Amino acid sequence: MTAVEQQPNVPVSADNLAERLLGAALGAADILSIYLGDRLGWYRSLLTDGPATCGELAERTGTHPRYAREWLEQQAVTGLLTVDSDAPDDPVASGGYPAASRRFSLPTATAEVLTDEHSLAFLAPLPRMFAAAAGQLPALLEAYRNGGGVSWKQYGVDARESQADMNRPWYERVLPDALRGVTSVDQVLRRPHARIADIGCGAGWSSIALARAYPEASIDGFDIDAASIELARSNAWQSGMSDRIRFHAGDAVQMPESAYDAVFAFECVHDMPRPVEVLAAARRALVATGTVIVMDEAVAESFTAPGDEIERLMYGFSLLVCLPDGMAHQPSAATGTVMRLDRLRNYAHDAGFLDVDVLPIQDFGFWRFYQLSGQGGPDSPRPEVMCGAVAVEHAWEVVQTAKVIARWAWPRAISASAVGSRRLLSKLTHHSQKYGQIAPLLLL
Numbered sequence: 032m033t034a035v036e037q038q039p040n041v042p043v044s045a046d047n048l049a050e051r052l053l054g055a056a057l058g059a060a061d062i063l064s065i066y067l068g069d070r071l072g073w074y075r076s077l078l079t080d081g082p083a084t085c086g087e088l089a090e091r092t093g094t095h096p097r098y099a100r101e102w103l104e105q106q107a108v109t110g111l112l113t114v115d116s117d118a119p120d121d122p123v124a125s126g127g128y129p130a131a132s133r134r135f136s137l138p139t140a141t142a143e144v145l146t147d148e149h150s151l152a153f154l155a156p157l158p159r160m161f162a163a164a165a166g167q168l169p170a171l172l173e174a175y176r177n178g179g180g181v182s183w184k185q186y187g188v189d190a191r192e193s194q195a196d197m198n199r200p201w202y203e204r205v206l207p208d209a210l211r212g213v214t215s216v217d218q219v220l221r222r223p224h225a226r227i228a229d230i231g232c233g234a235g236w237s238s239i240a241l242a243r244a245y246p247e248a249s250i251d252g253f254d255i256d257a258a259s260i261e262l263a264r265s266n267a268w269q270s271g272m273s274d275r276i277r278f279h280a281g282d283a284v285q286m287p288e289s290a291y292d293a294v295f296a297f298e299c300v301h302d303m304p305r306p307v308e309v310l311a312a313a314r315r316a317l318v319a320t321g322t323v324i325v326m327d328e329a330v331a332e333s334f335t336a337p338g339d340e341i342e343r344l345m346y347g348f349s350l351l352v353c354l355p356d357g358m359a360h361q362p363s364a365a366t367g368t369v370m371r372l373d374r375l376r377n378y379a380h381d382a383g384f385l386d387v388d389v390l391p392i393q394d395f396g397f398w399r400f401y402q403l404s405g406q407g408g409p410d411s412p413r414p415e416v417m418c419g420a421v422a423v424e425h426a427w428e429v430v431q432t433a434k435v436i437a438r439w440a441w442p443r444a445i446s447a448s449a450v451g452s453r454r455l456l457s458k459l460t461h462h463s464q465k466y467g468q469i470a471p472l473l474l475l
């Protein structure tokens with residue numbers, strides 16, 4: 032392999048791999064020390080009350096000065112904090128100015144990344160997810176052996192708050208413009224008194240952002256995790272949005288039928304043990320002209336090794352959190368974090384949707400937006416039946432466009448296998464919308 036072809040994450044020698052693992056160990060030390068500083072309120076204290084010695088920091092935060100000193104020194108050594116007064120360790124040599132007198136400050140960049148929950152660069156919550164996973168390693172080993180799982184509830188408060196706080200700034204700052212940029216979606220959300228469902232809403236930041244962006248809309252958030260719903264209610268109340276958002280603790284399959292103009296599923300379909308049932312419920316929950324939008328990880332369309340950083344990160348989350356979470360409730364589709372387009376398309380087809388389109392929303396963190404197309408409502412027939420009926424209404428168009436469709440559709444229809452025929456039918460059905468809704472008739 033030439034130097035040009037070499038992948039950055041593929042070690043070319045033992046030394047190279049050893050170096051990479053050493054770097055990873057330093058990264059792990061950073062991640063876990065950031066977890067400590069975040070959870071003990073040390074970064075926040077340095078931000079709000081200013082530079083501190085270890086004694087001052089310990090006093091302000093109700094922590095132990097010896098641990099505070101070790102952490103402050105480690106943070107300065109690793110480059111996250113700065114030292115204002117560089118006192119030598121030896122009190123005699125330092126003229127009575129011991130290490131305990133060193134004063135540490137929070138640089139601006141560290142402050143933004145580790146304390147500003149509205150910044151897109153906010154990453155303090157990330158270590159919480161790794162801490163949650165680390166706390167479950169014995170349970171993970173057991174699950175890996177016996178095929179069980181570790182539930183979202185079991186990962187606990189660290190996972191829940193990590194998830195919520197990592198995504199929050201994206202919903203607050205980027206989602207409104209992203210949705211406004213897709214006219215067909217924006218128009219649905221702008222309908223007078225639009226009703227929106229946010230399934231797997233977690234701590235509710237997406238629901239709050241939707242309520243802010245669309246002042247006429249009312250939002251129903253659903254989450255199966257009761258603790259998330261409590262957090263969501265509190266977040267909505269504190270954001271002043273609780274009058275237009277209602278949060279419901281329970282499985283999204285219990286959504287009311289024919290109730291919503293739009294159903295959103297933000298970064299949750301891949302976690303669901305039974306995604307097809309939930310998507311089918313989302314379809315039934317729509318009014319006839321409603322739409323379903325899924326936001327999930329922007330992974331590649333197919334498996335490729337070695338993969339890029341997104342793939343590496345998503346497989347990491349999958350191993351440690353999402354796959355075990357999905358497997359915690361059986362029977363399970365066992366999707367994992369790496370849900371590729373084909374997989375989602377299969378789920379959507381099985382749930383009765385006609386197709387899945389990738390929405391033109393770029394640069395939205397690690398995520399991609401999909402729109403699931405097809406008629407909603409509880410009585411909406413399966414796509415095959417639906418399109419046959421629509422085709423009757425458009426008999427004249429049948430005559431006009433049959434030749435066009437037949438030229439490409441007929442040979443494919445004939446060669447479709449029993450297994451593949453349903454997907455082909457859905458594709459034809461999708462195209463039929465463009466060509467006068469007659470394609471399925473050709474198959475009847």
Ligand SMILES: C[S@@+](CC[C@H](N)C(=O)[O-])C[C@H]1O[C@@H](n2cnc3c(N)ncnc32)[C@H](O)[C@@H]1O
Binds near residue numbers: 198230303304
């Ligand atoms: C990774 S979190 C995403 C939370 C939130 N949407 C966000 O973007 O931060 C996945 C959420 O889906 C919820 N969930 C999983 N299966 C569900 C189901 N069948 N019905 C409702 N919520 C579900 C979990 O409880 C969890 O809160």
